[in-house]
Amino acid sequence: MTVYNKVNDEFINKLSESVEGKVFTADQINEDFSHDEMPIYGSYQPDVLVAAKSTEDVSKILKLCNEYKIPVLARGAGSGLVGSGVAINGGVMIDMQGMNKILEYDLDNLVVRVQPGVYLHDLAEDCLTKGYMYPPDPGEKFATLGGNVSTNAGGMRAVKYGTTRDYVRAMEVVLPTGEITRFGAVVSKTSTGYSLKDLMVGSEGTLGIITELTLKIVPQAKHTISLIVPFESLDECIATVPVLFRANLKPQAIEFMERKIILASEKYIGKETFPKNIEGTDVNAYLLITFDGDNEDEIDVLMEQAAELLVENGAIDVLVADTPSAIKDAWAARSSFLEAINSQYKLIDECDVVVPINKIAPFINFVNEIGEKYDFDVQSFGHAGDGNLHIYTVSNDEDKLDEFNKQVHEFMEEIYAKAYEFGGQLSGEHGVGHGKLKYLKEYEGQLNTDLMRGIKKVFDPNMILNPGKVVSAE
Amino acid sequence: MTVYNKVNDEFINKLSESVEGKVFTADQINEDFSHDEMPIYGSYQPDVLVAAKSTEDVSKILKLCNEYKIPVLARGAGSGLVGSGVAINGGVMIDMQGMNKILEYDLDNLVVRVQPGVYLHDLAEDCLTKGYMYPPDPGEKFATLGGNVSTNAGGMRAVKYGTTRDYVRAMEVVLPTGEITRFGAVVSKTSTGYSLKDLMVGSEGTLGIITELTLKIVPQAKHTISLIVPFESLDECIATVPVLFRANLKPQAIEFMERKIILASEKYIGKETFPKNIEGTDVNAYLLITFDGDNEDEIDVLMEQAAELLVENGAIDVLVADTPSAIKDAWAARSSFLEAINSQYKLIDECDVVVPINKIAPFINFVNEIGEKYDFDVQSFGHAGDGNLHIYTVSNDEDKLDEFNKQVHEFMEEIYAKAYEFGGQLSGEHGVGHGKLKYLKEYEGQLNTDLMRGIKKVFDPNMILNPGKVVSAE
Numbered sequence: 001m002t003v004y005n006k007v008n009d010e011f012i013n014k015l016s017e018s019v020e021g022k023v024f025t026a027d028q029i030n031e032d033f034s035h036d037e038m039p040i041y042g043s044y045q046p047d048v049l050v051a052a053k054s055t056e057d058v059s060k061i062l063k064l065c066n067e068y069k070i071p072v073l074a075r076g077a078g079s080g081l082v083g084s085g086v087a088i089n090g091g092v093m094i095d096m097q098g099m100n101k102i103l104e105y106d107l108d109n110l111v112v113r114v115q116p117g118v119y120l121h122d123l124a125e126d127c128l129t130k131g132y133m134y135p136p137d138p139g140e141k142f143a144t145l146g147g148n149v150s151t152n153a154g155g156m157r158a159v160k161y162g163t164t165r166d167y168v169r170a171m172e173v174v175l176p177t178g179e180i181t182r183f184g185a186v187v188s189k190t191s192t193g194y195s196l197k198d199l200m201v202g203s204e205g206t207l208g209i210i211t212e213l214t215l216k217i218v219p220q221a222k223h224t225i226s227l228i229v230p231f232e233s234l235d236e237c238i239a240t241v242p243v244l245f246r247a248n249l250k251p252q253a254i255e256f257m258e259r260k261i262i263l264a265s266e267k268y269i270g271k272e273t274f275p276k277n278i279e280g281t282d283v284n285a286y287l288l289i290t291f292d293g294d295n296e297d298e299i300d301v302l303m304e305q306a307a308e309l310l311v312e313n314g315a316i317d318v319l320v321a322d323t324p325s326a327i328k329d330a331w332a333a334r335s336s337f338l339e340a341i342n343s344q345y346k347l348i349d350e351c352d353v354v355v356p357i358n359k360i361a362p363f364i365n366f367v368n369e370i371g372e373k374y375d376f377d378v379q380s381f382g383h384a385g386d387g388n389l390h391i392y393t394v395s396n397d398e399d400k401l402d403e404f405n406k407q408v409h410e411f412m413e414e415i416y417a418k419a420y421e422f423g424g425q426l427s428g429e430h431g432v433g434h435g436k437l438k439y440l441k442e443y444e445g446q447l448n449t450d451l452m453r454g455i456k457k458v459f460d461p462n463m464i465l466n467p468g469k470v471v472s473a474e
Numbered sequence: 475m476t477v478y479n480k481v482n483d484e485f486i487n488k489l490s491e492s493v494e495g496k497v498f499t500a501d502q503i504n505e506d507f508s509h510d511e512m513p514i515y516g517s518y519q520p521d522v523l524v525a526a527k528s529t530e531d532v533s534k535i536l537k538l539c540n541e542y543k544i545p546v547l548a549r550g551a552g553s554g555l556v557g558s559g560v561a562i563n564g565g566v567m568i569d570m571q572g573m574n575k576i577l578e579y580d581l582d583n584l585v586v587r588v589q590p591g592v593y594l595h596d597l598a599e600d601c602l603t604k605g606y607m608y609p610p611d612p613g614e615k616f617a618t619l620g621g622n623v624s625t626n627a628g629g630m631r632a633v634k635y636g637t638t639r640d641y642v643r644a645m646e647v648v649l650p651t652g653e654i655t656r657f658g659a660v661v662s663k664t665s666t667g668y669s670l671k672d673l674m675v676g677s678e679g680t681l682g683i684i685t686e687l688t689l690k691i692v693p694q695a696k697h698t699i700s701l702i703v704p705f706e707s708l709d710e711c712i713a714t715v716p717v718l719f720r721a722n723l724k725p726q727a728i729e730f731m732e733r734k735i736i737l738a739s740e741k742y743i744g745k746e747t748f749p750k751n752i753e754g755t756d757v758n759a760y761l762l763i764t765f766d767g768d769n770e771d772e773i774d775v776l777m778e779q780a781a782e783l784l785v786e787n788g789a790i791d792v793l794v795a796d797t798p799s800a801i802k803d804a805w806a807a808r809s810s811f812l813e814a815i816n817s818q819y820k821l822i823d824e825c826d827v828v829v830p831i832n833k834i835a836p837f838i839n840f841v842n843e844i845g846e847k848y849d850f851d852v853q854s855f856g857h858a859g860d861g862n863l864h865i866y867t868v869s870n871d872e873d874k875l876d877e878f879n880k881q882v883h884e885f886m887e888e889i890y891a892k893a894y895e896f897g898g899q900l901s902g903e904h905g906v907g908h909g910k911l912k913y914l915k916e917y918e919g920q921l922n923t924d925l926m927r928g929i930k931k932v933f934d935p936n937m938i939l940n941p942g943k944v945v946s947a948e
Contacts, residue, residue, distance in 0.1 A: 108716040108832035152665045163663055165672075166640070181921045185899045187828045189637055189860045191626045191676050192899040193906055193914055193944055194926045198639075198672035202665050219722035242582040248693035248768055294722055298772070354661045358582035386663045425659045425666040432667055440667055447655045451932060452668045458928030470667055 002463045002473060004089060005069045007047040018060045021053040021098065032078065033093060034086070037140075040349050040405070041083040041435040046093035053098055055172060055180060055211040062209065063178030065092055065464050072176075073466035074209040076117065076144030080151065081350065082433030084204040084469050091464075094209065096146055102126055103212070109186050110217055111169055116146025116210045123215075133220040135161035138429065139338065146210045152202035154429035156253040159385030160292075161218075163429070165201045172212035173200060176460035186214055199455065204431050206466045207459040221292035223299050224252065226330045228319040229310050230275050230283040234258060236314035237285035238361035241384050243309050244289075245357075249302050253290040254385035255334055256360070259283060261381050265333040268340035273329050278316045287315075287384060288334055290327070337381055337390075345394035347376070347401065349408045351436070353419040354428030355387045366418050367391055374407045375400075388428030391415065416443050432470045441472070476937045476947060478563060479543045481521040492534045495527040495572060507567060510554040511614075514823050514879070515909040518560050520567035527572055529646060529654060529685040536683065537652030539566055539938050547940035548683040550591065550618030554625065555824065556907030558678040558943050565938075568683065570620055576600055577686070583660050584691055585643055590620025590684045597689075607694040609635035612903065613812065620684045626676035628903035630727040633859030634766075635692075637903070639675045646686035647674060650934035660688055673929065678905050680940045681933040695766035697773050698726065700804045702793040703784050704749050704757040708732060710788035711759035712835035715858050717783050718763075719831075723776050727764040728859035729808055730834070733757060735855050739807040742814035747803050752790045761789075761858060762808055764801070811855055811864075819868035821850070821875065823882045825910070827893040828902030829861045840892050841865055848881045849874075862902030865889065890917050906944045915946070 016023045025048050034043040052058050065072040071091030078085055087093050100117035121141035127134045138155035154163045170184035184197035231237035237256055262274045276283055293299045307318040321330040355363045364380055371378035382389035393408045420443050432440050441449040456471040467473055490497045499522050508517040526532050539546040545565030552559055561567045574591035595615035601608045612629035628637040644658035658671035705711035711730055736748045750757055767773045781792040795804040829837045838854055845852035856863035867882045894917050906914050915923045930945040
């Protein structure tokens with residue numbers, strides 16, 4: 001078990017003297033920094049918060065923490081869902097949100113260089129003004145890009161465009177020792193030793209702190225169209241997804257949703273867009289599909305091919321949204337799932353398991369079936385195009401927190417076991433953090449988690465950087 | 475410095491008793507196994523060659539080698555260019571070519587499960603018979619897929635489809651201790667701890683031996699068209715490449731070539747397809763571009779847009795190849811560059827440096843300029859779409875091998891330095907092996923190579939697996 005030192009006045013003085021960014025302690029630190037968007041994993045206040053201004057700040061902080069053996073972590077917008085950006089051991093938290101400059105576009109190589117504290121929203125918008133697109137599109141637009149890279153964030157458009165990993169060309173990294181280095185290059189193709197860059201992507205701030213990113217961008221698709229596709233059953237709904245892929249229709253996004261969550265979300269936003277009954281047939285599941293392309297003809301061809309295949313394979317109808325406001329309406333309910341859940345329930349836990357796409361229906365059916373045994377409610381939705389499923393366990397029995405946690409643990413054990421049986425994995429895009437760490441060894445195996453621990457120690461011999469996340473403290 | 479034991483009779487007996495595959499020693503081993511396709515890096519005969527039949531064979535061999543501290547490596551088709559698959563420390567070589575079954579297609583998830591000894595050519599052909607495509611397309615079609623993954627092989631179509639890394643979903647791996655594990659899953663999206671799978675891709679057989687692969691496939695593009703585009707100067711030629719990307723024309727391949735190598739290659743194949751002079755203007759550089767798509771209309775639109783942009787930006791002409799035989803002819807010269815070089819010269823060395831695409835022209839101009847200082851000839855060609863350049867140093871002065879090697883080393887130092895100055899890297903697709911190892915620390919830095927060494931030791935505490943490749947022997 002690693003023993004860390006406590007922050008003392010000498011340390012704080014040294015820190016304050018050496019960094020450019022502002023240093024906050026104790027009561028000066030806003031309570032928001034004590035948790036992320038999944039407060040059920042606990043509240044942990046850092047002892048010191050530094051609003052970093054530069055790579056040099058980050059380097060000096062890490063050097064000092066390494067010398068004093070004080071735990072330290074970087075935090076973006078705090079929008080994570082597994083507690084990766086929470087100071088569970090106290091110590092120093094580095095707020096990266098001040099390092100938020102879009103530094104330089106290189107339109108010959110189609111890359112942009114940014115600081116890690118830039119919000120996804122801001123880069124996405126800025127690219128569009130130039131006629132380009134930054135494709136990764138996770139639900140939370142006010143996450144930082146550093147956070148997106150650290151979890152290999154996926155999002156809606158991963159189906160066509162891939163995940164954040166596919167857009168990271170290079171990065172500047174401060175190692176836990178304070179040393180500054182670079183991984184990767186502007187180039188799209190490399191075979192120059194082990195891919196340290198790919199090791200950093202998805203490592204949840206445990207191997208080094210990213211202080212600059214070079215990200216790939218693409219020309220903006222000029223047209224999009226969305227389809228709302230109602231089905232009588234979830235099985236029929238999910239079964240159409242491989243059909244669309246095999247026909248090479250390249251959807252930008254394919255989300256599925258069950259009746260229950262649409263009802264809850266439409267109630268929350270106060271607007272009904274999804275049909276509930278069509279000519280006497282109850283709708284129990286939906287696909288929400290978007291196509292994008294460079295011209296309307298291309299999109300129309302895709303849409304017609306898709307509509308034909310969908311109806312042939314059991315869709316009750318195909319509703320087309322082809323204007324910006326209709327597309328916005330079609331996505332409004334989907335975009336509000338999380339808020340709808342947050343507004344309805346006091347106790348919320350979740351997982352974002354990923355399964356092969358042809359296993360989504362049996363998996364969700366299994367989840368619904370075992371969900372009956374538990375006191376909490378289960379709300380599920382997810383990315384039908386990549387098998388990444390968001391399964392929420394929710395309750396309002398605030399006074400039964402321990403029982404809720406116990407039952408959720410049993411439930412998660414059951415569903416993770418089923419996901420692995422189906423060839424899936426623990427997390428598609430949220431990561432492991434400390435919230436899911438207890439499951440990692442069980443499902444990824446001792447051998448793989450031992451390798452991860454070994455790698456962690458190579459980067460961080462004193463285990464000071466974001467301890468207790470991804471790799472257990474032991 | 476790690477000290478290895480010598481193979482003795484006891485070891486060979488134990489090995490022969492425990493594995494299913496055939497065991498060869500000393501003179502029974504064909505001389506071909508002593509080098510790869512770059513014999514200038516030396517000839518090293520393994521002491522033992524085992525033709526592995528199964529994962530269990532590989533596991534038993536590694537367990538035994540680890541116990542006896544005997545160096546061991548896996549070898550595919552031996553088509554590498556940096557000596558990764560050569561037994562520079564003697565010991566045991568595992569021939570993986572017998573593990574060559576295409577195991578199972580899963581067309582719901584668009585993946586195929588294969589053994590690592592399957593040749594790229596065989597998987598590519600097999601996919602096509604089913605209407606699918608395995609996109610990675612390195613020049614050497616009779617490389618094994620295990621080898622392709624181990625070097626993150628790129629190839630012609632990387633511009634549109636990405637490199638081998640983008641097609642690896644999961645793998646079974648035998649660790650140097652003999653333990654068997656799996657990295658990754660069938661799913662397209664994952665954030666489940668450090669990406670051990672991505673660490674394996676491009677690690678050149680130094681971290682573990684891949685015994686099974688799950689690879690992504692895509693629906694086959696139904697139509698292709700190629701353009702031969704002549705330019706008066708290399709600068710004009712390369713300057714058009716970003717223009718095509720910004721117009722979102724998504725070429726499948728863009729190769730560039732200078733006049734000199736076209737002349738040599740056309741002489742070798744005995745057929746002239748590339749124009750040398752157009753209405754009095756000498757052609758000094760060419761682009762060879764392919765577009766693919768699902769229907770002819772789509773391709774025609776792309777081709778017309780491209781032709782217009784190319785001529786606007788300095789192309790002398792645009793020659794269209796739109797029948798299979800015309801496309802084959804257009805690519806024949808390009809496909810024969812290596813053979814043409816091999817047939818002409820006795821001493822050959824090369825590098826496959828990668829630079830940002832807008833630096834290709836200044837880089838090649840630099841290479842041509844400094845090439846003048848040396849006794850050898852320089853032949854260059856490369857992937858204009860991704861900046862990956864193949865630069866050959868060639869000579870027929872067989873009796874001046876030492877001088878050739880000395881001059882090549884100086885030349886490589888100059889061009890690697892320039893590549894890094896331009897934001898590039900050492901290798902785009904061939905890897906480091908032992909042939910390029912001496913340059914890795916210099917250009918990737920002590921810090922990064924120390925991290926690589928640390929990672930190597932986590933996987934391979936006794937440093938028995940493919941020692942002296944990627945990570946230096948100390």
